Amino acid sequence: ExxxxxxxxxxxxxxxxxxxxxxxxQSGHNTVSWYQQALGQGPQFIFQYYREEENGRxxxxxxxxxxxxxxxxxxxxxxxxxxxxxxxxLCASSRTGxxxxxxYFGPGTRLLVL
Amino acid sequence: AQTVTQSQPEMSVQEAETVTLSCxxxxxxxxxxxxxxxxxxSRQMILVIRQEAYKQQNATExxxxxxxxxxxxxxxxxxxxxxxxxxxxxxxxxxxxxxxxAQKLVFGQGTRLTINP
Numbered sequence: 146e147x148x149x150x151x152x153x154x155x156x157x158x159x160x161x162x163x164x165x166x167x168x169x170x171q172s173g174h175n176t177v178s179w180y181q182q183a184l185g186q187g188p189q190f191i192f193q194y195y196r197e198e199e200n201g202r203x204x205x206x207x208x209x210x211x212x213x214x215x216x217x218x219x220x221x222x223x224x225x226x227x228x229x230x231x232x233x234x235l236c237a238s239s240r241t242g243x244x245x246x247x248x249y250f251g252p253g254t255r256l257l258v259l
Numbered sequence: 260a261q262t263v264t265q266s267q268p269e270m271s272v273q274e275a276e277t278v279t280l281s282c283x284x285x286x287x288x289x290x291x292x293x294x295x296x297x298x299x300x301s302r303q304m305i306l307v308i309r310q311e312a313y314k315q316q317n318a319t320e321x322x323x324x325x326x327x328x329x330x331x332x333x334x335x336x337x338x339x340x341x342x343x344x345x346x347x348x349x350x351x352x353x354x355x356x357x358x359x360x361a362q363k364l365v366f367g368q369g370t371r372l373t374i375n376p
Contacts, residue, residue: 186368186369187263188304189366190364193362200361201360246362247306250296253304
């Protein structure tokens with residue numbers, strides 16, 4: 146059973162650019178959630194995807210968008226990057242439909258915006 | 260909205276001793292899930308233990324156990340026989356049991372645990 150993977154591990158962008166982060170869910174999981182973790186803080190929920198549709202969204206602007214593919218992998222896209230977007234981006238997968246399903250996290254992508 | 264508070268930014272313990280990390284939360288829901296995650300310097304968030312609010316029995320996983328006080332909305336983590344590999348940032352998290360909408364995790368600010376040899 147493969148775990149959650151994310152790519153790339155590190156990324157450096159400049160303000161105003163666009164970025165795409167990728168996540169492959171754990172085998173058997175059908176739901177992907179994305180979180181933003183600023184340095185020294187707890188993760189903040191961005192959005193969740195289930196059955197290729199957004200299933201809920203946190204307090205993030207529309208320039209944060211995502212996709213889920215038929216194989217349950219997912220992308221997080223951020224347009225018009227701002228300095229405050231510098232953070233660790235975590236992807237978590239789970240299996241919706243199981244009672245109390247647990248979210249399992251990938252290793253994260255560290256994004257630095259200059 | 261649910262909130263999670265970890266009042267101890269940093270804790271330290273001697274190797275082989277016991278340490279307790281505190282967590283309180285606020286919710287109007289009667290059924291929910293609580294989690295402790297560990298995040299070592301490698302950054303990967305690792306599940307430590309999970310508690311269902313409808314269960315009165317406290318969860319245990321080897322050296323890790325919780326003290327779940329539903330009325331007080333308290334969920335502390337006890338680590339027994341602390342090992343050097345336990346050094347990490349520990350996050351308490353809340354998740355609704357409602358099936359409608361996103362099953363999002365609400366995290367506390369974290370507690371950095373240091374193990375002294």
